[in-house]
Amino acid sequence: MSSLVVGITVFVLASFVGFEIISKVPATLHTPLMSGANAISGITIIGAITAAGIGNETLAQVLGFVAVVMATVNVVGGFLVTDRMLEMFKSKSDRKKRPDG
Amino acid sequence: MVELLYLASAVAFIVGLKLLGSPRTARSGNRIAASGMLGAIVITLVSEDIVDWTTVVAGLAVGAGLGAWAATRVQMTSMPQMVAAFNGFGGLASTLVAAVAVVEADLDSIAAETDVSILVSMVVGSITFTGSFVAFAKLQGLIPGRPFLFPGQTVLNALFLATAIGVAIWGAITSEAAGFWIVAGIALAIGVLGVIPIGGGDMPVVISLLNSCSGLAAAAAGFAIESNALIIGGALVGAAGLILTVQMTEAMNRPLTNVLFAGFGSGADGGGDGMATTGDKAVTQAAADDVAIALRYARSVIIVPGYGLAVAQAQHALRDLANALEEQGVTAHYAIHPVAGRMPGHMNVLLAEADVPYEQLLDLEQANPLFARTDVVLILGANDVVNPSARDDPRSPIYGMPILNVDEAGRVIVVKRSLSPGFAGIDNPLFYDAKTSMFFADAKAALEDSLKALKSL
Numbered sequence: 001m002s003s004l005v006v007g008i009t010v011f012v013l014a015s016f017v018g019f020e021i022i023s024k025v026p027a028t029l030h031t032p033l034m035s036g037a038n039a040i041s042g043i044t045i046i047g048a049i050t051a052a053g054i055g056n057e058t059l060a061q062v063l064g065f066v067a068v069v070m071a072t073v074n075v076v077g078g079f080l081v082t083d084r085m086l087e088m089f090k091s092k093s094d095r096k097k098r099p100d101g
Numbered sequence: 102m103v104e105l106l107y108l109a110s111a112v113a114f115i116v117g118l119k120l121l122g123s124p125r126t127a128r129s130g131n132r133i134a135a136s137g138m139l140g141a142i143v144i145t146l147v148s149e150d151i152v153d154w155t156t157v158v159a160g161l162a163v164g165a166g167l168g169a170w171a172a173t174r175v176q177m178t179s180m181p182q183m184v185a186a187f188n189g190f191g192g193l194a195s196t197l198v199a200a201v202a203v204v205e206a207d208l209d210s211i212a213a214e215t216d217v218s219i220l221v222s223m224v225v226g227s228i229t230f231t232g233s234f235v236a237f238a239k240l241q242g243l244i245p246g247r248p249f250l251f252p253g254q255t256v257l258n259a260l261f262l263a264t265a266i267g268v269a270i271w272g273a274i275t276s277e278a279a280g281f282w283i284v285a286g287i288a289l290a291i292g293v294l295g296v297i298p299i300g301g302g303d304m305p306v307v308i309s310l311l312n313s314c315s316g317l318a319a320a321a322a323g324f325a326i327e328s329n330a331l332i333i334g335g336a337l338v339g340a341a342g343l344i345l346t347v348q349m350t351e352a353m354n355r356p357l358t359n360v361l362f363a364g365f366g367s368g369a370d371g372g373g374d375g376m377a378t379t380g381d382k383a384v385t386q387a388a389a390d391d392v393a394i395a396l397r398y399a400r401s402v403i404i405v406p407g408y409g410l411a412v413a414q415a416q417h418a419l420r421d422l423a424n425a426l427e428e429q430g431v432t433a434h435y436a437i438h439p440v441a442g443r444m445p446g447h448m449n450v451l452l453a454e455a456d457v458p459y460e461q462l463l464d465l466e467q468a469n470p471l472f473a474r475t476d477v478v479l480i481l482g483a484n485d486v487v488n489p490s491a492r493d494d495p496r497s498p499i500y501g502m503p504i505l506n507v508d509e510a511g512r513v514i515v516v517k518r519s520l521s522p523g524f525a526g527i528d529n530p531l532f533y534d535a536k537t538s539m540f541f542a543d544a545k546a547a548l549e550d551s552l553k554a555l556k557s558l
Contacts, residue, residue, distance in 0.1 A: 004214045007324050007332055014333040017115055018340025025122040027439055027464040030345060030446025033121050034312055035184050036131050037341040040114050041312075043138065043334030044195045044319040046107075046145040047326050051201035052160055053151030060204040061153060065160045067197035072164020073171070074191040075142075079135040080172035081183060086128040088177075088453040092460050 032085045039078025045071035103148045106140070107330035113137025114334055118341065124459050141330055177454045178411045181444040182240035185233045185308055188315045192229025195318035196285060199223045199325050203281045216273040218324035223281060224265065224288040226318035231292030233311050239301060240443055246301030248364040254298060255362065261291050298364045301443070302408075302485075306349045306360045308444045313342025345445050352439035352465070354491075354502040365498075384520070387538035389547065392479075392514055393554035395538075396422075399476035399512075401432045403468065405505055406448055407441050409482015409517070415545035416455035419481065422552045423457070429555075434461050436468035436505050438486035465503055472509040480507065480515045481544050484522070488529045499527060513537040516547045 025033050048071045052064030114137050120130025142161075151157055175183045199222035202215075238244045265287040272280020299307055316338025323331025350357050359365065387395075396402055404423065410416065423433040435457065441448040449462055463471070472478065480487055483505075490497040491504045507513055513536055520539075522528055531537055540547055 003327050004212075004324070007327070007329070010329050010332050011320055011324075011336050014111075014336035015340045018118070018337040019344060021115065021119045021122065022341045022344050026124075027437065027446055028449040028459050028462055029121060029124060029127055031180060031184075031444055031450045032127060032131070032446070033118075033341065034309065034345060034445060035180070035187070036121050036134060037118065037338045038184055038187050038191065038312055038315065039138070040118070040134055040334050041188075041191045041315045041319045041338040042194070043110075043114075043141060043331055044191060044198055044322050045138075046141050047198035047322050047328060047331055048160070048194050049142065049145045049151070049157055050149050050326065051198050051205075052156045053149055053153055054205070057204055060201045061156055063197045063201050063204065065156045067194045067201065068157060068160025069164040069167070070190040070197070071194035072161050073168040074187050074194060075138055075168065076165045077168030077172040077183075078187050079131060079138070080169055081175060081180075081187075082131045083128065083135075084172065085177070085180070085450050085453070086131060088450070088456075089124050089127065089459055090453070090456065091124065092458040094458070 028089070032082050032089075035078055035085070036082040039075055039082060042071050042074035042078060045075055103144060104329065106144045107328070110137040110141040110144070111330055111333040113140070114337055118337060177451055178414065179241070180450060181304060181308055181442070181447060182237045184444060185237040185240060185311065188308070188311045189230050189233030189237065191315040192226045192233060192311075192318050194226075195315070195322040196223050196226030196230060198322045199226065200281075200285070202325050203278055211276075213273060215325060216276060218321055220269045220273060220281065220284060222318055222321035222325050223285040224269070225314055225321055227285050227288035228292040228295065229311055229314040229318055231289045232296045232307075232314070233292075235293055235296040236304060236307050236311065239296075240304060248300045249297040250364045254294070258291065258294050261287055261294065265291065295361070299361065300365055302440070303353075303360050303365060304443045305440050305445050305447075306346055306353070306357070309342050309345035309349055310357075311342075313339050313346060316340075316342055349440060349445055352503060354499070382533045384532055384539045385535075385537065387514060387540045389540075389550035389554045391538065392540055392547075392551045393558060395477050395512060395514060396426055396431065396479070396551070397429060397555055397558055399431055401471075401475045402426060402434075402477045402479060403463075403471065403475050403507075403510070404433060404435045405478060405480045405483050405487060405507060406435060406437065406452070407481065407483025407486065408443060408448075410544050411442060411448070411451055411482075413482065413544035415481065415548055416451050418545050418548035418552070420452070420455040420457055422548050422555070423461075425552055425555055434463050434468070434471070436463045436465075436471075436507075438465060438483070438505055441483060441486060465505060469506050472506050475510040476512065478507040478510040478513045480513065480517075481548075482517070484517070484529055485527065487531055488527065489531055490527070490529070497527060507531070508534060508536070511536070514540060516540045516542060516544050518543060
C-alpha cells in the first residue's frame with residue numbers, strides 16, 4: 001500500500017472514532033471539550049519542530065521558528081486553559097466539602 | 102519503533118477526549134491528552150535529526166511562555182475569543198509546516214499527492230488563521246460584531262475561491278513554488294472575507310467550524326510530512342469541531358450555508374412585520390420588590406441566562422440570589438439554550454466559575470418538560486432563545502428554531518435593559534404576554550436589588 005492510502009485509511013478511521021466518542025458529550029462540557037480538542041490540534045507542533053530543526057535555509061528556519069512558537073502557544077495555552085475551566089466544574093457534593101461553600 | 106510511540110500519543114488523545122465527556126472524569130481526560138502531547142514532543146526531539154537546537158528550544162520556550170501567560174490571565178467571559186485565537190495559531194502553524202516543506206523540498210521530485218497535501222494544508226491553515234482572527238476581533242470588540250456586508254460580496258468570494266482552485270491545480274501540476282505562495286495568499290483573504298459577514302450571535306457556529314478546520318489543517322500537514330500522529334490528532338479534532346458545528350446549527354434551525362452567507366442579524370432579512378407592531382402594545386413592569394416577592398413565594402424557579410448576563414458580569418450576583426432562594430426552600434435550576442453564549446457551552450463555564458454546581462444546569466431537552474410545572478421563570482439577558490414566535494409564527498425569521506418554552510410556566514420575569522429586539526432584530530411576543538413582567542434594568546443591579554429586597558421580606 002502506498003503511504004497515501006495508509007494515510008487516508010488512518011484519517012477515515014480516526015474521524016469515525018472522533019464522531020463516536022464525542023457525539024455523547026453533554027452540553028455543559030462543550031467549551032472545555034472544544035478548547036481541549038483545540039490543544040490536540042496543536043499536534044502540528046511535531047511537524048513544526050522537525051521543520052525548525054532541520055532548517056538549512058534561513059527562510060525555512062524563520063518559518064520553522066514561528067511555526068514552533070504558534071504551535072506551542074496552541075498546545076500549552078489550550079491544555080492549561082482547559083484545566084482551569086474544568087477545575088471550576090463542581091458537583092453539589094464537591095461544593096459541600098468546602099468550608100465556605 | 103518511533104511510529105509505535107506516536108501511536109501511544111494518539112491513544113492518549115482518544116482516551117482523553119473520551120474522558121472529557123463526563124464532568125467527573127473531564128479533568129483527568131484533559132491531563133491524559135496533555136501527557137500524550139508531551140510524549141509526542143519528547144519523541145520528536147530525540148528521534149529527529151535536529152541540527153538547529155537553538156531555533157527549536159527558543160521557539161518552544163517563547164510559545165510556552167506566551168501560552169501559559171494567556172491561559173492563566175484570560176477571563177472566563179473572554180473564553181470564546183481565547184479559543185478563537187488558539188485556533189488561529191494552530192492554523193498558522195500548520196500552514197507554516199507546509200510552507201517549510203515548499204522551501205526545503207525539491208518540488209519537482211516530490212510526488213503529486215504530496216503537492217496536493219501541502220496545498221490543502223496551506224489553504225485550510227490560512228483560512229483558519231485569518232478567519233479565527235477576524236472572529237477574535239469581533240468577539241473582543243475590536244471591530245463591530247454586526248455582519249459586514251457590501252455589494253458583490255458573494256461574487257467576490259466565489260471569484261477568490263475559483264482563482265485559488267485554478268492556481269492550486271497549476272501549482273500541483275507544474276510544481277512551481279510561486280503557485281503555493283499565491284494560493285496561501287488568496288486563502289488568507291478568503292478567511293477574512295468569509296468571517297466578516299457573520300454576526301456576533303452566530304459565533305458559536307463559526308468558532309466550532311474554525312475548530313474543525315484547525316484539525317483538518319493539522320491532518321493535511323500530516324499527509325504532507327507523512328505523520329500518522331498528525332493525521333489522527335487532526336482527524337479527531339476535525340470530527341469534534343464538525344459535531345459541535347452541526348449541533349449549533351440545529352440549535353438555531355438554520356442550515357450552515359445560511360449562517361455563513363446570509364448576513365443574519367444585519368437587519369436586512371430580520372425584523373420585517375414583527376418589529377412594526379412594537380409601539381402600540383403594553384408591557385407589565387416590575388421592580389425589585391415585586392421580583393423578590395414572586396421568587397420568595399414560588400416553589401420552583403428556573404433561571405434562563407443569556408449572553409447579556411455575561412456582558413453585565415452578573416454571574417456571581419445571580420448565584421447569590423439563587424443560593425438565597427434555596428435557603429428559603431425554593432428549588433432553583435438554570436436552563437441553558439445551546440446558543441446562549443458566544444461559543445458552545447460558554448454559559449455553563451461562566452456559571453461554573455460562579456460556583457454553581459453542574460447538577461443545577463439543565464439543557465434544552467431537560468428543561469422544556471419542567472416549565473409547565475414551574476412557578477416562576479427568571480430571564481436574564483436572553484431574548485431570541487425564549488421567543489415563542491419561533492414556535493408559533495411561520496412568518497418569523499427564526500421560525501423552527503428550538504426554544505425554551507418559558508411561556509408554559511406560571512409567571513415570567515424578564516430582566517432587560519430596554520425593549521430593544523435581540524441579535525436577530527425580531528420582536529418578542531413573550532414580553533407582552535399577560536403573565537410576563539418586565540424589569541427594565543442592568544442585570545447585575547437588578548439581581549443585587551432583588552436580593553436586598555428578598556432579605557428584607
